Every structure is written in C-alpha cells, then in structure tokens.
Amino acid sequence: MATRKKAKQARPAAKKATVKKTAAALPAPSKLPYGKAGKALDGVRILDLSHVQAGPTCTQILGWFGADVIKVERPGIGDITRGQLRDVPNADSLYFTMLNHNKRSITLDTKHPKGKAVLERLIKHCDVLVENFGPGVLDRMGLTWDYIHKLNPRMIVASIKGFGPGPFEDCKVYENIAQCAGGAASTTGFRDGPPLVTGAQIGDSGTGLLLGFGIVTALYQRTKTGRGQRINVAMQDGVLNLCRVKMRDQQRLKHGPLKEYGQFGEGVPFGDSVPRAGNDSGGGQPGWILKCKGWETDPDAYIYFITQAPIWEKVCDVIGKPEWKTDKDYATPPARLPRLKHIFATIEQWTMTKTKYEVMEICNPVDIPVGPILSMKELAEEQSLRKTGTMVEVDHPTRGKYLTVGNPIKLSDSISEVKRSPLLGEHTKEILGKVLGYSEKEVTEILQSGATSAPLKSKAAA
Numbered sequence: 416m417a418t419r420k421k422a423k424q425a426r427p428a429a430k431k432a433t434v435k436k437t438a439a440a441l442p443a444p445s446k447l448p449y450g451k452a453g454k455a456l457d458g459v460r461i462l463d464l465s466h467v468q469a470g471p472t473c474t475q476i477l478g479w480f481g482a483d484v485i486k487v488e489r490p491g492i493g494d495i496t497r498g499q500l501r502d503v504p505n506a507d508s509l510y511f512t513m514l515n516h517n518k519r520s521i522t523l524d525t526k527h528p529k530g531k532a533v534l535e536r537l538i539k540h541c542d543v544l545v546e547n548f549g550p551g552v553l554d555r556m557g558l559t560w561d562y563i564h565k566l567n568p569r570m571i572v573a574s575i576k577g578f579g580p581g582p583f584e585d586c587k588v589y590e591n592i593a594q595c596a597g598g599a600a601s602t603t604g605f606r607d608g609p610p611l612v613t614g615a616q617i618g619d620s621g622t623g624l625l626l627g628f629g630i631v632t633a634l635y636q637r638t639k640t641g642r643g644q645r646i647n648v649a650m651q652d653g654v655l656n657l658c659r660v661k662m663r664d665q666q667r668l669k670h671g672p673l674k675e676y677g678q679f680g681e682g683v684p685f686g687d688s689v690p691r692a693g694n695d696s697g698g699g700q701p702g703w704i705l706k707c708k709g710w711e712t713d714p715d716a717y718i719y720f721i722t723q724a725p726i727w728e729k730v731c732d733v734i735g736k737p738e739w740k741t742d743k744d745y746a747t748p749p750a751r752l753p754r755l756k757h758i759f760a761t762i763e764q765w766t767m768t769k770t771k772y773e774v775m776e777i778c779n780p781v782d783i784p785v786g787p788i789l790s791m792k793e794l795a796e797e798q799s800l801r802k803t804g805t806m807v808e809v810d811h812p813t814r815g816k817y818l819t820v821g822n823p824i825k826l827s828d829s830i831s832e833v834k835r836s837p838l839l840g841e842h843t844k845e846i847l848g849k850v851l852g853y854s855e856k857e858v859t860e861i862l863q864s865g866a867t868s869a870p871l872k873s874k875a876a877a
C-alpha cells in the first residue's frame with residue numbers, strides 16, 4: 416500500500432496522461448438504435464469446409480451473427496446431408512437446410528489442381544477455416560497447419576474430431592458414439608435397463624457450439640496478437656464437459672452413497688461407478704417425471720416436478736398432505752431422501768388428476784418448479800417461440816416453406832435473421848469473381864476445368 420502511494424507521488428503527471436489517453440481511446444457509443452448497428456460478426460469471413468452436423472452447427476451460428484460463411488462442397492454431391500433423410504423429392508433435405516442457413520455455397524474439387532488453387536486463395540481471403548473431416552483428411556489435402564499459417568498468418572483453423580490425442584484419435588465418430596464415449600450414455604436411462612442415448616444432439620450440435628465459442632475467443636485474441644491459432648474440440652471432450660455433474664458424483668461415491676439418487680431410498684447398493692438414475696434430478700433438489708391427466712393415451716402427458724426444499728410446505732398444501740409439514744419423516748430434506756419414491760408416487764396421485772398445463776397453473780404462482788414434457792408438435796406450434804425467433808418459418812426455392820430452429824442466443828444489438836440454406840454451388844461464380852477477384856476469363860476457365868463441376872468434368876472427358 417505504502418509503496419503504491421509512493422509511486423503515485425513520484426509520477427503524478429504520467430498517471431494523468433494515461434487516464435486521459437484511455438478515456439480518449441474509448442469508442443463513442445453508436446447513436447443508432449439497438450439492433451440497427453449491423454451484426455456482431457460483420458466483416459468476419461469463414462471458410463466452411465464442414466459437413467454433416469457438428470461443423471455446420473458452428474458455422475451456422477456464426478452466420479446468424481453476421482459472419483460471411485462460404486461453404487465449400489464437393490461438386491455434384493455437396494454435403495452428404497443434402498440427400499439424407501429426404502422428405503421432398505429432388506429438394507435438399509431438412510437435415511441439410513436446418514443446419515446451413517446464412518451461408519453461401521461454392522462447389523470445389525479440392526483434389527483438382529485448379530480447385531486446390533482456388534482453395535488456397537480462399538484461405539488468403541478468410542479469417543477462419545472450420546472443418547470436421549475425419550482424422551488426417553485436411554493434411555491429406557495438403558492443408559497442414561504450417562502450410563495454412565504460411566498462406567495466411569491471421570487464419571484461425573478450427574477443427575472438430577471425435578477424440579483428442581490418445582488411443583482413439585484416428586477413429587471416425589458420429590453423434591451417438593460421442594454420447595457413449597463421453598459418459599452421457601452410461602449415466603442415462605434406468606438402472607435396470609441398458610445405457611441410453613438422448614435425443615438432444617449433444618455430441619454434434621453441442622460440440623459445434625463449443626467450437627463457435629473457441630472461434631470468437633480466438634478472434635478476440637487475434638485483435639491483440641495479430642495472428643491466428645489452431646482450435647481443436649473433440650466430441651468426447653464436449654460431451655464429457657456437458658456431463659460434468661456425473662463426474663462430480665463419481666468422486667462423491669468414494670465418500671458414501673449418493674443419497675439424492677432414488678436407488679438410495681430403495682436400499683440398492685451403489686457400485687464403483689455412477690449409475691443410471693432414471694429421471695432423478697441432477698442437482699440437490701429431488702425431482703421426477705410424473706404422470707398427468709391423459710397419460711394413458713398421450714405419451715407426453717407428463718410433468719417434471721421438483722420438491723425444492725424452501726417451498727416444501729407449499730408442495731404439501733398443493734397435494735393435500737399438510738400433515739407432512741410437521742411429520743419428522745417428511746419435514747426436512749435429509750428425512751425425505753430415503754422416501755423419495757413414496758413421495759413422488761403420492762405427488763403423482765395428485766398430478767394424475769390434472770393436465771400438465773393445469774399443474775403449471777397451480778404450481779408456478781406458489782413457486783414450485785415444474786415443467787411440462789413438451790412434444791415436438793407442441794413446440795412447433797408454440798407461438799411465443801415464433802415471436803422470439805427461436806422457431807422460424809423459412810421459404811426455400813425447391814422445397815417451399817419449412818420450419819426451422821433459429822438462434823437461441825439473443826443479442827440486443829445484433830439481430831439474427833435466418834436466411835435459407837444455399838443450393839449446391841449457388842454462389843460459385845459470385846465467390847470466384849467478387850470475393851476472390853478472379854477476372855471473368857479466369858472464372859470461365861475455372862468453371863470449365865472441372866474443378867467446380869462434376870458434370871462438366873465428365874463432358875470434357877467424353
């Protein structure tokens with residue numbers, strides 16, 4: 416403290432100058448109203464070599480925030496998902512359209528000499544390269560980190576692989592493999608059943624979102640260092656990151672049974688690994704999925720009910736068990752833990768007399784945390800989600816109108832618009848000319864060389 420005071424006295428003029436300089440360096444706030452000042456990632460150009468779900472999730476969200484996403488696709492085929500799970504003949508599948516909004520598509524055979532040259536020019540014109548090829552593919556294309564860095568020292572190279580360095584690093588990986596290898600499947604499902612995968616695509620979309628976070632972080636660091644860097648996210652790591660609470664419980668096991676797990680109350684001993692816990696809550700507040708009115712015919716007539724300790728007395732009143740408020744077997748959280756199965760069965764007797772929405776109406780005003788099990792149909796029809804842009808209707812030239820899931824991250828000064836996915840190679844000419852600066856003659860040469868078009872190549876060969 417004293418030293419600091421001394422320093423302050425010794426250099427008063429210098430300190431004043433610094434303060435003045437910092438204040439002057441602050442950018443003046445925009446006078447434009449919120450949402451009218453462009454997009455957060457305006458000016459960032461992404462070279463999108465990604466395919467299927469994990470990489471495209473990442474580049475789509477960057478596109479929603481305003482990045483110019485140039486998706487490179489194999490001539491004639493494109494991203495394999497264009498043709499997978501097709502519901503409308505000759506139209507890009509929903510699998511593709513729902514993961515590739517706000518992008519431009521250029522077709523390029525990266526193994527063709529001219530295609531390779533175009534790709535190298537793209538590297539020089541972009542800020543970030545995103546890829547989720549199988550292990551070693553990028554290197555086999557000749558695009559090692561050293562080479563890319565030499566072409567463009569500012570380039571950020573962002574990769575998703577199934578596994579990080581280790582015994583499985585050479586393996587190809589899809590969603591469910593990541594869920595299994597990342598600890599999600601072993602901890603999901605019921606104790607007496609097999610491991611289960613979840614419908615939420617935590618391996619693909621989850622890892623894509625993590626990669627997006629890595630990219631904006633690296634872009635921020637580049638503002639200070641001026642150079643790019645490599646980003647690697649392994650799907651196993653991404654899933655494990657989302658399963659953190661189960662790794663917490665793994666360590667707690669050493670110190671005794673997991674009392675908030677239903678199996679404790681049932682008297683079933685724990686093994687040496689975290690068991691599947693059915694619908695037990697993952698936190699300190701016991702919860703379970705309970706039947707509601709209509710459950711016999713409606714597979715989604717259920718509600719998640721949490722017996723949060725501070726509102727326990729309200730739970731007792733609502734379900735008609737006021738005597739539990741003072742009964743020593745029910746009045747305190749530790750007393751309730753061995754009886755959770757009975758407690759939830761009793762609450763269920765009450766929820767079964769109400770629809771899930773009626774349970775919401777009764778419980779929410781008294782702060783009892785409950786949540787309806789919503790079907791995809793109900794979510795698709797929910798108007799409030801349309802109003803916030805979480806669900807969006809998009810028009811597409813070959814498939815017509817379809818519903819998609821929009822940006823869940825709402826920034827007040829960077830409004831998200833969801834623009835339809837590109838047709839295969841829709842922007843090839845535009846990107847060659849306007850982004851890469853090839854002359855009209857050069858563009859024609861490239862187009863005729865077979866580097867961008869499989870059919871032209873076979874015509875030339877014939």
Ligand code: COA
Pocket residue numbers: 466467468469470487488489490523524525526547548549550551552555556575576577586587588589590619
């Ligand atoms: N022009 C020419 N060739 C191209 C090309 C283009 N525009 N785009 C891709 N290719 C080639 C690659 O060079 C590679 O060829 P090579 O093996 O001869 O080097 C091949 O197409 C693609 O290989 P790969 O990425 O391994 O595709 P795959 O269909 O065999 O495997 C995955 C798909 C998803 C399993 C694999 O990419 C993978 O494990 N990715 C990492 C993990 C991941 O993201 N998984 C989740 C996907 S949602």
